[in-house]
Amino acid sequence: MTSSFFLDGKEIPFKEGQTVLQAAMGAGQYIPHLCWRPELEPHSSCRLCIVIISGKPFSSCTQPAMEGQKVECNTPKLNAMRRAVTQLLFVEGNHYCPSCEESGNCKLQATAYHVGMQDSHFPHQFPIRERDSSHPRVNLDRDRCIRCETCVRASRELDGKNVFAIHGRGIKSRLAVNSPTSLLKDSGISPDDMAVKLCPTGALTVKRVGFEWPIGQRIYDKESLATIELREYANQEAVHG
Amino acid sequence: MTPIANMQLETAIHPEGLKRVVIEPITRVEGHGKITLLMDEQNQVKQARLHIVEFRGFEKFIQGRPYWEIPVLVQRLCGICPVSHHLAAAKAMDMLVGARKLTPTAEKLRRLLHYGQTLQSHALHFFHLASPDLLFGFDAEVAKRNIIGVIQAHPAIAVQGVMLRKYGQEVIRVLSGKRVHGNFAIPGGVNKKLTKEDRDYLMKDLDQVLEWSKGAVDIARGIYTGNLAENASFGAFRSNYLSLTAPDGSFELYDGGLRATDANGQRIFDQVNNDHYLRHIHEEVKSWSYMKFPFIVALGNDDGWYRVGPLARINNADRMPTPLAEEERRRFAAMGEGGPVHATLAYHWARMIEMLYAAEAIRDLLDDPDIYGDDLLTQGERALEGVGVIEAPRGTLFHHYVVDETDSVVKANLIVATTNNNTAMNVAVREVAAHYLDGQELTEGLLNHLEVAIRAYDPCLSCATHALGKMPLEVELLAANGNLVDRLVRNADGHCEEK
Structure with missing residues (x-):
């Protein structure tokens, strides 16, 4: 027997063990997210996938789908909150889209468009963060890091390297490199690592190839974030079940 | 025409008690600037200056950025000719990746x-x-x-x-x-x-x-x-002229060697390799403008200033590569009667x-x-230093970058077209002030004559102000009667002194 719940009134089937987000994505219903990746353990830190269940907020990436539950997702109030959360991500880093090589390929930027972000709204914090360009092939620009820990998890779970960690707490937390010198050049990072490939912003990039993708041929130039994410999830499901 | 450009009105000998007339902002130009006149009671012009009042700082804040980002980053200098900065920077980056051709x-x-x-x-x-x-x-x-x-x-x-x-x-x-x-x-x-x-x-x-x-x-x-x-x-x-020309001396906008000619059309230098521009061009800073004053080293900072842009390029070119433009260049050159216009x-x-x-x-x-x-x-042997020179719409544009082993920019020098014309625009303001405004009751139409002179150069004032921490400043405290009470000077090296 197939179980199901209701997402904004629409019936969503799910399999045992699936989260609300997984089931929704599998049913073609996009829920905004930044720190969640289908191939990684959920992290529940970006707060974009928050939904309301029985009047209470839950991260849909960690909340198990349950029979018959009523989930609110695409509501004006939640969308406004997602927009504010995205704006906070922008102002607490240093994100200069006009000169960023990831512009057009950046999931953070695409998310900002998706949630209707028109401006930063909140005062910019202008934090001072160190860039690590010591590695010959990989660049770490902490100005663009949103501390979603995608690289931390990908390095550990997919690359088997454990190159990254979050150091410090709260507003002073930053991405740290697990190497004798704390520099990328002395870590085991490689440009082919999933930690680099899955970074949703331009914090981790492969050196010397920036801007090789012309405007009009970048990831989010032709298709929306939701379309791409749903297709990738469907492909992932088809391969791994 | 003044045989030697009027340099006397740059600084009034006794500014105290003079009437100050300000045109701010200068209209129908890109960026923000102002013209100031100091005049005596008989409306005799004693000082005329073009001031650039905005401030950018690109040379400083691109330090630390990866080199492949620079062509996209620096084009934000301008909304009118961003392509010039994009291409000049890209040409410099070509040198870094060994793409000489x-x-x-x-x-x-x-x-x-x-x-x-x-x-x-x-x-x-x-x-x-x-x-x-x-x-x-x-x-x-x-x-x-x-x-x-x-x-x-x-x-x-x-x-x-x-x-x-x-x-x-x-x-x-x-x-x-x-x-x-x-x-x-x-x-x-x-x-x-x-x-x-x-x-x-x-x-x-x-x-x-x-x-x-x-x-x-x-x-x-x-x-x-x-x-x-x-x-x-x-x-x-009369002035010197600087531009790129092709190896055969013909008109060139994208590449070529540097050619400088004097007021009589005689060569000062020709086909200078872009990489060697610093041997021939230096910049002077003055306390009253955010824009620097470039000059030809061989002639010194008093006589070595020059003009760039369309007038310089057409004067300097032996011919245009296309037929219709060449026909028009010949008509233009005839006005110079054997010398530059x-x-x-x-x-x-x-x-x-x-x-x-x-x-x-x-x-x-x-x-x-x-x-x-x-x-x-294409690419070749990598280098740590690159120079890109291009003829932007407003004149010769220099981009010069040094990177370190981590691919980060550690030093940048930009000499923008409008900066090259800085002295020339000031001279033009003085010429017009001396000939049209001196002793006259000032009207809007007369003041517009000053702006007309500036506009002819099509200056992009926002492009032209980049230096950070290099600008000398003077602060003067004047009593109500105009007498100097105190004066503080910050030199180009950042050192402050009271005078």
């Missing part, structure tokens, strides 16, 4: 982008910014002396200006993805090929663009020669000859089979 396709596509930009920028300046002065008169009614007035009185000319600019913008969009601040040139080449469909789209309107460009030269020439005596002497002065207002005429050249060059490139090639990138 681009593939034919890459170089021709970059040239196409550059000519599109030259066309749109020149059209913008002549039709939108300068034509109100030229068509109505320098002291015409101020309510009429603007682009709206041009649209009402000369709708056909106004429409041509808009459409010419639109065409240039379309060339830029097709190649770089956006009309302003696109993304095309990358270290070692370009990131996108031109399709047959793109080519056909750009060819569609080209005949009309050529006709309008020819018409624009006729208008500019007609205005200049229609009142030759007045136009040839207005804000005119020194008239400030001749800039407009020269600018329209360049716009015609740009249209012809675009046509030639679109007919060239190389332009459809797939070989877009």
Whole structure:
């Protein structure tokens, strides 16, 4: 027997063990997210996938789908909150889209468009963060890091390297490199690592190839974030079940 | 015409008690600047200066950024000629990746982008910014002396200006993805090929663009020669000229060697390798402007200042590579009677000859089979230092970068076209102030004469101010009677002293 719940009134089937987000994505219903990746353990830190269940907020990436539950997702109030959360991500880093090589390929930027972000709204914090360009092939620009820990998890779970960690707490937390010198050049990072490939912003990039993708041929130039994410999830499901 | 440019009005010997007249902001130019005059009780001009009051700091804040980011980052210097900064930086980055010679396709596509930009920028300046002065008169009614007035009185000319600019913008969009601040040139080449469909789209309107460009030269020439005596002497002065030229001495906008000529048309230097520009060009800083003052080293900072831009390029070129532009260059050169044309207002005429050249060059490139090639990138032995020089619409543009082993920029020097014309624009202001305003009761029309002189150079004031921490400053405390009470000076090295 197939179980199901209701997402904004629409019936969503799910399999045992699936989260609300997984089931929704599998049913073609996009829920905004930044720190969640289908191939990684959920992290529940970006707060974009928050939904309301029985009047209470839950991260849909960690909340198990349950029979018959009523989930609110695409509501004006939640969308406004997602927009504010995205704006906070922008102002607490240093994100200069006009000169960023990831512009057009950046999931953070695409998310900002998706949630209707028109401006930063909140005062910019202008934090001072160190860039690590010591590695010959990989660049770490902490100005663009949103501390979603995608690289931390990908390095550990997919690359088997454990190159990254979050150091410090709260507003002073930053991405740290697990190497004798704390520099990328002395870590085991490689440009082919999933930690680099899955970074949703331009914090981790492969050196010397920036801007090789012309405007009009970048990831989010032709298709929306939701379309791409749903297709990738469907492909992932088809391969791994 | 003044035999030697008027340098006397730069600083009044006794500024105390003089009347101060300020034109702020200067209108119909890009960026923010002001003109100040100090005049005595008889309205005799004692000091005339062009001040650049905005401040950018690009040379400083690009330090630490990866080199491949720079061509996209520095184009944000400007909204009118971002392509110039994009290409100058990309040329410097070519040196860093060892791409001393681009593939034919890459170089021709970059040239196409550059000519599109030259066309749109020149059209913008002549039709939108300068034509109100030229068509109505320098002291015409101020309510009429603007682009709206041009649209009402000369709708056909106004429409041509808009459409010419639109065409240039379309060339830029097709190649770089956006009309302003696109993304095309990358270290070692370009990131996108031109399709047959793109080519056909750009060819569609080209005949009309050529006709309008020819018409624009006729208008500019007609205005200049229609009142030759007045136009040839207005804000005119003898000067040196600097530009790129091709190895055979012909006109060049994208590449080539540096050529400097003196006021008589004699060579000061020729075909100087771009990498060696610092051997020939230095910059001076002055306390009253955020813009630096470049000069030719061999002549010193008093006599070595020069002019760049359309007037310098047409004066310096032995010939134009395209037939229609060459025909017009010959007519222009005849006005110099064997030497350079020194008239400030001749800039407009020269600018329209360049716009015609740009249209012809675009046509030639679109007919060239190389332009459809797939070989877009090249590289060679890496280097840690790169210089890119290009002829931007407003003049010679220098980009110079040093990177470290981590690919990060550690040093940058930008000498922007308008900066090269800094002394010349100040001299033009002094010339006009001395000849038209001295002893006169000031009116809006008279003050506009100063702006007309500045506008002829098509300055981009926002492009021209980058230095951070290098600018000397003077702060003076004056008593009510004008007597100096205290004075604090910060030198170019950042050291402060009381004087």
